[in-house]
Amino acid sequence: MGIVPFREEVGAIFSEKGLLSQVEGFEYRREQQEMALHVAQALASGTHVAIEAGTGVGKSLAYLVPAVLHSTRERRRALLSTHTINLQEQLIYKDIPLVQKLLPVEFSAAILKGRQNYCCGTRLERAFANAKGLFTGAEVKELERIRKWTRTTKDGSLSDFGQQPDPAIWAQVCSERHVCIQKICGKNPYCFYQNARRRALSADILILNHTLFFTLLGGIDEDEEDNLEGYLFPGDFAIFDEAHTIESVAGRHVGIDISQYALRTNLHRLYHSRSKKGLFQLLRHASGVQEVSDLLPKVDAFFDAIAAQCSSQRGDREFRIRSPGIVAPEPIADGLSRLCGILTTAASNCEDSLIKLELQDTCRRLKQHRAALLDFIHQNLPDYVYWVERTGKRESFSTLSAVPVDLSAALGRLLFRANTPCVLTSATLSVGGAELDYFRQRLGAIRLSTHQIGSPFDYERQMKIFLVRKMPDPRDADYEAALEKWIAHFTEKSGGRAFVLFTAYQTLEALAKRMEPFFKKKGWPLLVQGGALPRLKMIHEFKRGPSAVLFGTDSFWSGVDVAGEALSNVIITRLPFASPHHPLTEAKLEAIEATGGDPFRNYSLPEAILKLRQGVGRLIRTKTDQGMIVLLDSRILTKPYGRTFLAALPKCPVEIIA
Numbered sequence: 001m002g003i004v005p006f007r008e009e010v011g012a013i014f015s016e017k018g019l020l021s022q023v024e025g026f027e028y029r030r031e032q033q034e035m036a037l038h039v040a041q042a043l044a045s046g047t048h049v050a051i052e053a054g055t056g057v058g059k060s061l062a063y064l065v066p067a068v069l070h071s072t073r074e075r076r077r078a079l080l081s082t083h084t085i086n087l088q089e090q091l092i093y094k095d096i097p098l099v100q101k102l103l104p105v106e107f108s109a110a111i112l113k114g115r116q117n118y119c120c121g122t123r124l125e126r127a128f129a130n131a132k133g134l135f136t137g138a139e140v141k142e143l144e145r146i147r148k149w150t151r152t153t154k155d156g157s158l159s160d161f162g163q164q165p166d167p168a169i170w171a172q173v174c175s176e177r178h179v180c181i182q183k184i185c186g187k188n189p190y191c192f193y194q195n196a197r198r199r200a201l202s203a204d205i206l207i208l209n210h211t212l213f214f215t216l217l218g219g220i221d222e223d224e225e226d227n228l229e230g231y232l233f234p235g236d237f238a239i240f241d242e243a244h245t246i247e248s249v250a251g252r253h254v255g256i257d258i259s260q261y262a263l264r265t266n267l268h269r270l271y272h273s274r275s276k277k278g279l280f281q282l283l284r285h286a287s288g289v290q291e292v293s294d295l296l297p298k299v300d301a302f303f304d305a306i307a308a309q310c311s312s313q314r315g316d317r318e319f320r321i322r323s324p325g326i327v328a329p330e331p332i333a334d335g336l337s338r339l340c341g342i343l344t345t346a347a348s349n350c351e352d353s354l355i356k357l358e359l360q361d362t363c364r365r366l367k368q369h370r371a372a373l374l375d376f377i378h379q380n381l382p383d384y385v386y387w388v389e390r391t392g393k394r395e396s397f398s399t400l401s402a403v404p405v406d407l408s409a410a411l412g413r414l415l416f417r418a419n420t421p422c423v424l425t426s427a428t429l430s431v432g433g434a435e436l437d438y439f440r441q442r443l444g445a446i447r448l449s450t451h452q453i454g455s456p457f458d459y460e461r462q463m464k465i466f467l468v469r470k471m472p473d474p475r476d477a478d479y480e481a482a483l484e485k486w487i488a489h490f491t492e493k494s495g496g497r498a499f500v501l502f503t504a505y506q507t508l509e510a511l512a513k514r515m516e517p518f519f520k521k522k523g524w525p526l527l528v529q530g531g532a533l534p535r536l537k538m539i540h541e542f543k544r545g546p547s548a549v550l551f552g553t554d555s556f557w558s559g560v561d562v563a564g565e566a567l568s569n570v571i572i573t574r575l576p577f578a579s580p581h582h583p584l585t586e587a588k589l590e591a592i593e594a595t596g597g598d599p600f601r602n603y604s605l606p607e608a609i610l611k612l613r614q615g616v617g618r619l620i621r622t623k624t625d626q627g628m629i630v631l632l633d634s635r636i637l638t639k640p641y642g643r644t645f646l647a648a649l650p651k652c653p654v655e656i657i658a
Contacts, residue, residue, distance in 0.1 A: 010039075016028040019103070022102070034451075035062040036065060040070075043421050044070070048415075048421065050423075050429060050436055053426075060091060061098070061099070064096070076237055078205045080208070083249070111207045112208055114209075115174065116175065118193035119153075119190070120174060120191050122188050122354065124147060128147070135277060139169055142165060146170070178357065179361045238415075238421075240422070241426070244614075256372045256386075261391065261397045298335055318390075329374055337370065343360075346359055347359040383404060385402065385405050385586075405584075408443060411445075415445070432647050432648030458623070464652060466655050482632075483507075484515055491549055493628070494627070497548065503577075505530065508529065509528075512528045524548060527541055527550040538552075558618075563622045567625075572612070575608055575636065609644065
């Protein structure tokens with residue numbers, strides 16, 4: 001397939017009278033056609049490209065059409081990776097069926113999520129068979145609800161569950177790598193992971209998310225000699241949507257993450273002293289029960305000792321650990337070793353093959369916990385940053401984390417392989433300049449071909465920015481009162497229908513408490529992140545409720561799509577600079593300074609610009625949307641870098657309020 005003919009064919013499909021014009025409601029978009037041409041060029045030439053395409057371009061179809069044609073003709077599997085499961089589902093249920101009707105080629109497509117999203121029918125039935133030894137009466141009722149759902153669900157994943165199941169019960173019935181295996185579950189029609197896996201293995205187009213992509217790779221390979229063509233399958237190629245999130249996802253995947261809560265949950269899987277249930281109780285394994293009972297308080301004592309060592313630092317949720325040996329690991333490490341020995345013996349003596357697998361899987365998990373714990377305490381991984389984070393609603397648990405300070409070299413080797421095309425796209429890859437240099441640097445691909453495509457939206461007509469000059473410093477005593485005043489003013493101006501985006505959860509909580517009576521008097525529903533509703537339910541309620549106001553932090557700055565009048569106002573309370581005191585940010589800034597760079601210009605500012613662009617991008621989602629952006633941070637007017645922020649935003653009217 002020649003490069004020029006393929007480009008011309010794809011361009012014709014997106015032309016004013018091309019195949020796409022047969023779609024009801026089709027509107028020719030020059031920007032969409034331009035993006036499709038760049039994707040076609042990269043696929044046909046076997047090269048790599050990054051494309052920033054503004055909101056409204058229609059990115060999904062612009063990469064789907066050339067990907068399908070290239071996949072079917074060259075017999076190369078296409079991997080489409082997104083940041084969120086929501087976008088995965090939009091592709092498989094909305095965009096793929098459209099392309100299947102449109103193109104004169106036959107192809108198959110499948111979606112695959114992480115294992116723990118799927119119910120394993122074999123584990124579910126095993127749980128019922130041993131319910132007396134494993135679950136309380138209330139937990140058995142939850143099992144019954146899950147089994148009833150498996151008889152009606154479409155895909156057997158959590159996305160298809162109305163009222164989400166109890167996480168502790170779901171963990172006992174979801175797919176697990178060494179328990180839910182093809183040999184045992186392959187013929188079970190209610191093992192939904194194996195069903196999805198079969199579809200994935202035969203599909204021409206496989207839709208993943210970034211986390212699963214890195215999981216299936218088994219981590220970032222440090223071996224530079226690994227030059228095999230393809231990523232997951234021989235000859236495949238990859239397209240990454242929402243590519244601005246790749247670095248952070250990869251960092252979480254390859255690093256250390258030891259959760260006190262997760263470790264306790266794995267031990268409770270063996271024996272729970274309060275309910276007197278668990279695998280050891282089921283097997284009447286007295287020494288196993290005793291070992292778990294002895295180990296649980298040691299686990300809590302270990303994490304409490306680490307938290308105590310950090311308590312003298314600032315009152316942040318995260319505490320950086322700069323030196324090895326913060327506490328002695330032997331009590332918990334030795335206990336885990338003994339417990340794994342007991343599990344190995346118990347598994348070898350177990351006649352029930354499924355319970356045997358459960359014991360072996362738990363043993364594997366605990367060994368991984370122990371190895372990671374020792375790596376953390378002794379800081380065995382060079383060029384990593386180590387920290388402790390208090391987690392949970394009351395910050396009652398601790399998590400030990402460590403990630404590489406710089407992933408660029410590893411990501412460059414992983415993503416940009418010879419003869420294996422890689423397409424990266426997002427609405428926010430640049431930091432206001434004419435090039436994507438910052439993005440290329442973070443991904444270790446300085447010579448990556450890049451293109452910037454503007455949005456077809458008329459921001460001059462659809463959007464207006466309001467700036468408030470006299471906002472006090474967040475450290476001032478009257479800061480929260482000023483926020484309250486201006487949030488009230490601008491939500492009245494839009495009749496509610498607003499996202500209020502915060503950079504700190506403490507400020508969000510304080511303002512929600514202060515302003516609850518105001519919104520109640522107005523009759524506007526107030527949805528507050530961290531309350532009773534999960535994120536997706538909050539978005540659903542916001543779309544449904546007239547004049548609703550949503551207070552959100554980090555996860556609402558991106559990946560949220562609310563079209564129409566329901567969202568007419570986005571209020572940004574503060575420029576989204578990452579806290580320089582967060583351990584990872586601090587380590588990155590130190591590394592830049594050590595090489596003679598400017599930490600603020602080289603990292604803090606571009607990261608904040610990217611996040612601001614994402615937050616602003618929540619407002620205008622269609623050509624008919626209209627609304628306002630409010631920036632309640634006077635630094636955008638008083639600091640020299642303020643002009644850099646404004647230059648990175650869509651050109652539209654700006655009003656400054658004194």
